[in-house]
Amino acid sequence: MSKLDVTDIQGFAMRGYNFPFARFLFLNFSDKEKSRECIGRIIEHVTTGERWDHGKPKTTVNVGFTYKGLAALGVPEASLLSFPVEFVQGMKARAAILSDTGKNSPDHWDPIWHEGVHAWLGVFGLTQPDLERRCPELNAILQEGGGATVIGSQDAAALQINGQFTSKEHFGYTDGFGNPEFLGLEKESQPGQGKLTEDGKWTPLATGELLLEYADEAGELPVAPLPHLLACNGTFMVYRKLHQNVATFRRYLSEKSKLYPGGLEKLASKFIGRWRDGTPVELSPNEPSPAIVQDPNRSVNFTFRNDLDGTRCPVGAHVRRTNPRDAFGFDGALVNRRRISRRGMPYGPYTPEDQPGSDDGEHGIVFMALNASIFRQFEFVQQQWIEYGNDARQGNDKDMLIGNHEGHGKFMIQGSADRLNPPFMCGALPNFVELRGGDYFFIPSITALRMIAAHSVDPR
Numbered sequence: 198m199s200k201l202d203v204t205d206i207q208g209f210a211m212r213g214y215n216f217p218f219a220r221f222l223f224l225n226f227s228d229k230e231k232s233r234e235c236i237g238r239i240i241e242h243v244t245t246g247e248r249w250d251h252g253k254p255k256t257t258v259n260v261g262f263t264y265k266g267l268a269a270l271g272v273p274e275a276s277l278l279s280f281p282v283e284f285v286q287g288m289k290a291r292a293a294i295l296s297d298t299g300k301n302s303p304d305h306w307d308p309i310w311h312e313g314v315h316a317w318l319g320v321f322g323l324t325q326p327d328l329e330r331r332c333p334e335l336n337a338i339l340q341e342g343g344g345a346t347v348i349g350s351q352d353a354a355a356l357q358i359n360g361q362f363t364s365k366e367h368f369g370y371t372d373g374f375g376n377p378e379f380l381g382l383e384k385e386s387q388p389g390q391g392k393l394t395e396d397g398k399w400t401p402l403a404t405g406e407l408l409l410e411y412a413d414e415a416g417e418l419p420v421a422p423l424p425h426l427l428a429c430n431g432t433f434m435v436y437r438k439l440h441q442n443v444a445t446f447r448r449y450l451s452e453k454s455k456l457y458p459g460g461l462e463k464l465a466s467k468f469i470g471r472w473r474d475g476t477p478v479e480l481s482p483n484e485p486s487p488a489i490v491q492d493p494n495r496s497v498n499f500t501f502r503n504d505l506d507g508t509r510c511p512v513g514a515h516v517r518r519t520n521p522r523d524a525f526g527f528d529g530a531l532v533n534r535r536r537i538s539r540r541g542m543p544y545g546p547y548t549p550e551d552q553p554g555s556d557d558g559e560h561g562i563v564f565m566a567l568n569a570s571i572f573r574q575f576e577f578v579q580q581q582w583i584e585y586g587n588d589a590r591q592g593n594d595k596d597m598l599i600g601n602h603e604g605h606g607k608f609m610i611q612g613s614a615d616r617l618n619p620p621f622m623c624g625a626l627p628n629f630v631e632l633r634g635g636d637y638f639f640i641p642s643i644t645a646l647r648m649i650a651a652h653s654v655d656p657r
Contacts, residue, residue: 231344266315470514
């Protein structure tokens with residue numbers, strides 16, 4: 198393939214910024230012409246995929262639109278109808294498909310998701326003061342001439358433990374491993390991040406698994422809007438605010454660990470498939486290994502082909518379900534077409550491990566995933582691998598960590614063939630995570646942003 202035009206691709210699609218602070222502004226458009234003028238002013242501040250040869254900037258800015266937002270900006274109807282149906286319908290309308298029911302249903306979402314979110318403006322900062330300086334500047338740009346109103350915001354930040362920024366989330370697990378590697382993106386390659394070839398090597402996934410108008414793993418172009426210039430170098434973002442029931446998780450882990458022979462930390466590792474420092478259970482089933490975590494050639498470089506029975510890493514462990522690698526015995530092409538690029542960040546204050554924590558308040562993860570096909574990638578993983586377990590030989594069992602259990606789920610830790618480690622079952626699973634809202638967003642290229650702002654999108 199030809200080299201990607203990084204000046205035309207939003208930086209948020211190209212890389213994870215790894216900034217410790219972020220604020221997500223949610224916009225509503227009230228006047229088509231004024232709103233397009235507003236987007237025209239914002240474009241000059243959007244961070245592209247260009248390399249940072251002189252270090253990170255103090256802040257970054259990126260923008261995405263819901264289907265209703267594009268309609269509110271006056272994108273022609275023929276173009277709107279050419280978008281994939283799942284994007285057109287939006288996340289709320291897909292609740293039944295995603296198992297967003299019960300406490301996860303839209304009835305329990307934050308009010309903002311019922312108020313007409315038209316756009317997401319993601320602002321990332323190296324420091325909190327940097328963020329506090331940048332956001333008022335952007336607010337002033339939005340208010341100039343009217344047309345766009347900030348109807349809500351969500352702050353997120355890396356958790357600080359003992360005064361140090363960490364990669365941990367509220368349940369204590371180190372996060373951020375194994376984002377896929379895509380062809381053409383300038384990214385430090387790690388074995389285990391791409392796709393597994395028949396000879397056991399790792400190579401980048403096709404660009405079209407992330408960006409529109411490029412060939413995907415099937416050699417096809419993902420469904421994309423018309424015209425070509427509107428779609429090219431764009432992607433789709435899934436935004437989900439996931440509240441974490443910290444007290445429930447810690448209490449459940451503590452109670453079950455009293456019955457589990459391996460103790461609390463080993464049980465926690467079995468839930469996820471990684472020890473809480475990030476060590477893959479598949480590589481080190483009996484203890485965490487800082488040496489593995491710190492080695493980029495090993496931290497994500499593993500397969501499940503020699504552990505099909507789950508005696509090292511349980512068949513239903515979170516990382517095994519969400520990225521099965523070769524665990525299900527499928528042709529690798531099937532798994533390769535389900536990969537998503539995560540951009541999540543924690544939100545809310547951290548509660549130290551020696552305290553019980555709380556289920557109330559504001560704390561969790563802002564889950565953001567980028568993919569060329571919401572239906573084929575995110576929705577498939579959510580529906581078939583998280584909320585349904587048949588592909589993992591788990592029947593109706595849901596993902597241990599983020600499944601919508603509602604008190605009825607179970608999680609099986611397989612035993613060893615020599616019977617030295619008997620199987621262990623965790624039953625009556627509560628919801629450790631609850632959905633508090635979200636939607637699907639289109640992250641356009643710089644060219645497409647300019648077309649939208651100039652009202653020059655022509656689907657013919």
